[in-house]
Amino acid sequence: MTTGQVMILDHAVALLGVAAWFATGTVAATRRAGLALGVLAAAVLVTLGRVATVATLAGRGWWYAQEKVLLGLPMLGVAGMAAVLIAGPRLLSASRAPTDGPSAISIVSLLSTGYAALAGLLVTFVAGYPLTWSTALIAGSLVIVAALLTWHVVTRSVGATTHDGVIIAAGHTSGAALPSPGASQLSRRKFIGLTGGAVAAGTGATGVGLLFAPAESVATGGGSGGTNATSRAVSVVDLRGASTPAPGRVRRRYELTARKADVMLASGHEIEAWTYDGRVPGPPITATQGDLIEVTLRNADIDGGVTLHWHGYDVPCGEDGAPGVTQHAVQPGERFDYRFRADQVGTYWYHTHQASHIGVRRGLFGTLVVTPHPDDAAAEGLDLTLPVHTFDGKVVFGGHDEVAEYAAPVGNGVRLRLINTDSVPHRFALAGTPLRVAAVDGRDLNEPDEISETALSLPAGGRYDLVFVMPDAPVALVVDNDHTSGLRLRPDDAGTADDNALVADTSGWPELDLLRYGTPAPVPFDRSSDFDRHFTLVLDRGVAMVDGRPAYAHTVNGRGHPSIPDQLVTEGDLVRVTVVNRSMETHPWHLHGQPVLILSRDGTRSSGSPLWMDTFDVRPGQVWEVAFEATNPGIWMNHCHNLPHAHQGMMLRLRYDGVTTPFDGSGTLNGANRTSHGH
Amino acid sequence: MRRVFAGLATVLALAVVAQFYFAATGAFDTAPNDEAFAVHRSLGYGIMLFALLITIVAALARMPGRLIGMSGLIAGLAVLQGLIRALADAFGDSGDTSTTTGQFVFGLHAVNALIIMTLAGTVARQARTRQGVGIAGETSEAAADPARRLS
Numbered sequence: 001m002t003t004g005q006v007m008i009l010d011h012a013v014a015l016l017g018v019a020a021w022f023a024t025g026t027v028a029a030t031r032r033a034g035l036a037l038g039v040l041a042a043a044v045l046v047t048l049g050r051v052a053t054v055a056t057l058a059g060r061g062w063w064y065a066q067e068k069v070l071l072g073l074p075m076l077g078v079a080g081m082a083a084v085l086i087a088g089p090r091l092l093s094a095s096r097a098p099t100d101g102p103s104a105i106s107i108v109s110l111l112s113t114g115y116a117a118l119a120g121l122l123v124t125f126v127a128g129y130p131l132t133w134s135t136a137l138i139a140g141s142l143v144i145v146a147a148l149l150t151w152h153v154v155t156r157s158v159g160a161t162t163h164d165g166v167i168i169a170a171g172h173t174s175g176a177a178l179p180s181p182g183a184s185q186l187s188r189r190k191f192i193g194l195t196g197g198a199v200a201a202g203t204g205a206t207g208v209g210l211l212f213a214p215a216e217s218v219a220t221g222g223g224s225g226g227t228n229a230t231s232r233a234v235s236v237v238d239l240r241g242a243s244t245p246a247p248g249r250v251r252r253r254y255e256l257t258a259r260k261a262d263v264m265l266a267s268g269h270e271i272e273a274w275t276y277d278g279r280v281p282g283p284p285i286t287a288t289q290g291d292l293i294e295v296t297l298r299n300a301d302i303d304g305g306v307t308l309h310w311h312g313y314d315v316p317c318g319e320d321g322a323p324g325v326t327q328h329a330v331q332p333g334e335r336f337d338y339r340f341r342a343d344q345v346g347t348y349w350y351h352t353h354q355a356s357h358i359g360v361r362r363g364l365f366g367t368l369v370v371t372p373h374p375d376d377a378a379a380e381g382l383d384l385t386l387p388v389h390t391f392d393g394k395v396v397f398g399g400h401d402e403v404a405e406y407a408a409p410v411g412n413g414v415r416l417r418l419i420n421t422d423s424v425p426h427r428f429a430l431a432g433t434p435l436r437v438a439a440v441d442g443r444d445l446n447e448p449d450e451i452s453e454t455a456l457s458l459p460a461g462g463r464y465d466l467v468f469v470m471p472d473a474p475v476a477l478v479v480d481n482d483h484t485s486g487l488r489l490r491p492d493d494a495g496t497a498d499d500n501a502l503v504a505d506t507s508g509w510p511e512l513d514l515l516r517y518g519t520p521a522p523v524p525f526d527r528s529s530d531f532d533r534h535f536t537l538v539l540d541r542g543v544a545m546v547d548g549r550p551a552y553a554h555t556v557n558g559r560g561h562p563s564i565p566d567q568l569v570t571e572g573d574l575v576r577v578t579v580v581n582r583s584m585e586t587h588p589w590h591l592h593g594q595p596v597l598i599l600s601r602d603g604t605r606s607s608g609s610p611l612w613m614d615t616f617d618v619r620p621g622q623v624w625e626v627a628f629e630a631t632n633p634g635i636w637m638n639h640c641h642n643l644p645h646a647h648q649g650m651m652l653r654l655r656y657d658g659v660t661t662p663f664d665g666s667g668t669l670n671g672a673n674r675t676s677h678g679h
Numbered sequence: 680m681r682r683v684f685a686g687l688a689t690v691l692a693l694a695v696v697a698q699f700y701f702a703a704t705g706a707f708d709t710a711p712n713d714e715a716f717a718v719h720r721s722l723g724y725g726i727m728l729f730a731l732l733i734t735i736v737a738a739l740a741r742m743p744g745r746l747i748g749m750s751g752l753i754a755g756l757a758v759l760q761g762l763i764r765a766l767a768d769a770f771g772d773s774g775d776t777s778t779t780t781g782q783f784v785f786g787l788h789a790v791n792a793l794i795i796m797t798l799a800g801t802v803a804r805q806a807r808t809r810q811g812v813g814i815a816g817e818t819s820e821a822a823a824d825p826a827r828r829l830s
Binding site for chain 1: 714735738744747748751758759761765768
C-alpha cells in the first residue's frame with residue numbers, strides 16, 4: 001500500500017469512528033440499550049483499528065501522523081475509555097432491566113467521545129502539520145464546550161436526574177413539587193457547568209492568543225544565521241545578466257508586448273486570451289549556445305501587470321521576473337528589459353509570474369529553446385517544440401486543439417520537446433516506435449535506455465525531450481489517452497490517410513520511473529555528502545493566513561505565503577531539501593535559479609542517470625529528497641507550480657545571505673496600483 | 680431563541696438550495712474547477728459553519744434532541760461533502776476528479792447533497808412549527824406525544 005492509500009484509509013477509519021461514537025450516543029438516547037451496546041462494541045473496534053492505521057502512517061514518516069499521535073488519538077482514547085467505563089455497565093443493566101430510562105451521563109460520555117473523534121479529524125484537515133499548542137488547546141476546549149452543551153440539553157430538556165444520573169421522565173415529576181435532592185442536583189449541575197465553561201474558555205482563549213505569536217522569519221536549516229553586514233549586501237537589481245555574447249556568437253533581440261487578444265485555434269474555436277504579441281503560445285525564443293538573449297517586455301493592456309520568468313533557466317537573479325522580489329510587475333504602458341547569455345542548452349519556457357494562476361492559464365507563456373552550436377552536435381531531421389496547454393477545457397498541443405499532423409523523413413532523427421504549461425501533470429504515450437527520453441527539464445540524461453509502450457507523466461512546468469528514428473510507419477503521440485488531440489507523424493512518402501485507426505490503446509501502459517532510468521554517472525554530491533543545510537518542506541492543506549487574509553490554504557509547514565519563513569543559504573553551501581506531501585493532491589515543486597539533483601523518493605535512492613530537475617511531482621504521501629549547490633546568489637521563489645496552489649499560499653523564498661531586494665513588500669502589497677501579489 | 684432558531688434554519692435551507700444553483704453554474708463554466716467552483720466551495724464552508732452554529736443555537740434553545748441531532752448531522756454531512764471531493768481527487772494522479780473511480784466516488788457528492796437538502800428542509804419545517812411553543816407549551820407538547828408520555 002502506498003502512503004497515499006494509507007492516508008485515505010486512515011481518514012476513512014477516522015470518519016467511521018466519528019459516525020460510530022455518535023451512533024452509540026444517539027441509540028443510547030433512544031433507550032435501546034441492547035442495540036447501543038452492540039454499536040458501542042463496533043465503535044471500540046473501529047477506534048482500535050484507527051490505532052493501527054495511525055501506527056502504519058507513523059511508520060511511513062512522523063510528518064504523516066504527528067498530530068494524530070500527540071493529540072487526536074490520546075483525546076479519543078481518554079474519552080472512549082471513560083465512555084466505556086461509564087456507559088458500558090449502565091447500558092448492560094438497562095438492557096437487563098428495560099424499565100430504567102437511559103442514563104444522562106452515559107449519553108453525554110458517548111457523544112463526547114464522538115466530539116473528541118471529530119475534533120481529531122478536524123485538526124488533521126484544518127490545522128495539519130505541525131501540531132501547535134494553539135491547535136491542541138482550541139480543539140480541547142471545543143470538545144469540552146460540546147460536552148457541556150450536550151450535558152445541558154440531555155439533563156434539562158428531558159427531565160431531572162436521580163443521584164446516579166438516571167433520567168426520570170418529565171411526566172413523572174412535572175405534577176409534583178421538585179424534590180429536595182433535585183435542588184442540590186441543580187446547584188451541582190451549575191457548579192460543573194460553570195467550572196467546565198471556565199476551563200473551556202480559558203484553554204480556548206489561550207489557544208486563540210497563541211495563534212498571534214510571531215513566527216520565525218527565517219529558517220536556517222541547521223546552517224549559520226544571517227550576517228547583518230549591510231556593507232557587503234548586494235541588491236538583486238545589481239545581479240544582472242551578461243552584456244555581450246560569447247566570442248563568435250550573436251545577439252538575439254526580441255520585443256514582446258503583453259496584450260489581450262482573441263485567438264483562433266485550428267478547429268475554428270476562438271479563445272479570449274492574454275498573449276505575448278497576440279499569439280498563443282507567445283513568440284518562440286530560440287538561441288544557439290553562447291548567444292546573448294535580449295528581450296524587451298511591454299504591457300499594452302494587462303491590468304494586473306506582467307513579467308517574464310525564464311522557467312528552469314538559471315539566469316542571474318535580477319532577470320528572474322519574480323514580481324515583488326526581483327522587479328516590479330510591468331504595468332500597462334511600462335517596459336522592462338531582460339538580458340542574459342544562453343549558456344544552458346535545452347528545452348525551457350517563459351511565462352508571466354504576476355498573478356500567474358490567471359495569466360499563464362489564459363496564455364501568457366511561450367517556449368525557450370537553446371540548441372548546441374551546429375559545429376558541436378548533429379541536428380535532428382525534425383525538431384518540434386510542443387507546449388501542452390488547456391484552454392476552455394480543451395487540451396491544445398503545440399498550438400493545435402485537434403490532432404496535429406507532420407511529415408517526417410524516414411530514417412531521420414526526430415526530437416519532440418514536450419513542455420507542460422498547465423498546472424496539472426499530463427500523461428504522454430508515443431505509439432509506433434521505440435524512443436529515448438534524451439533530456440528532462442532541459443538537462444541531458446546519461447545514456448538513456450530505449451523504451452517502448454511506456455507512458456510518461458510530465459509534471460506541471462516540466463519538460464521532456466523525446467528522441468527516436470522515424471520508422472516507415474506512422475507514429476502517434478497521445479496526450480491523456482485522448483485520441484482527438486495530440487500529434488501524428490507520418491513517413492514523408494505516405495499519403496494523408498487517417499491514421500487514427502492505427503493508434504493503439506495506450507491507457508494500460510506502465511509509467512516510466514525516471515529514478516531508475518538511464519545509466520549512473522559521477523555526480524558532484526550524493527546522499528552521503530556532508531550537507532551544510534537541510535530544509536524540510538511538509539506540504540499540506542489547512543487554515544492559514546495568505547496575503548493577510550485567513551484562507552483554507554495550501555500550506556508549507558502549516559503556513560501560507562508570505563508567512564512561511566525564508567530559507568537562508570550562504571553562497572557555496574551544499575543544501576539538502578526533503579519535500580513531504582501530506583495532502584491528497586500532487587504538488588509539482590519548483591525552485592527558481594538552480595536545478596536540484598534528485599537523491600531519493602520514499603527512501604529509495606535514485607539509481608538511474610543523474611536526474612537534475614527544476615520541477616518534480618511530489619504525489620500524495622511521497623517524500624522526495626533533493627539537493628543543490630548554492631551557486632547562483634539571489635532571492636529565489638520556491639513554490640508549487642500548480643499555480644492556483646501557489647496563489648493559495650504554497651510559496652516561499654530561498655534567500656542567499658547578503659542579498660537584498662528593494663521590491664520587498666512594496667512591490668507586491670502596499671504600492672499604489674500594485675495591489676496583486678506576484679507569483 | 681426558538682424564533683431565532685426557526686429563522687436560522689430557514690436561511691440554512693435556502694443556502695442549500697443556492698448551493699445547488701452554484702454547483703450547476705460551476706459545472707457549465709469552462710474555467711478550471713478551482714475557479715469555476717469558487718463560489719460553490721466558499722458557500723460549502725459557509726454552510727458547514729452555519730449548520731454548526733444552528734446546532735449550538737438549538738442546544739441552547741433546548742430544542743428537542745431530534746432537531747439538535749439533525750442540525751448536527753447537517754454539519755457532519757457538509758464536512759463529508761468536502762471529504763468526498765478530496766477522496767475522489769485522490770484517485771487520480773492529475774489531482775482532479777477525472778479518473779473513472781474518482782467519478783464514481785464523486786457521484787456520492789450529489790447523493791449526499793440531496794440528503795443534506797432533505798434534512799435542512801425538515802429542520803426548517805419542524806423549527807417553524809415549534810417556534811410558538813415556549814416553555815409553557817412543553818407539557819402540552821409532551822401530552823400530545825404518546826411515546827413521550829409513556830416513558
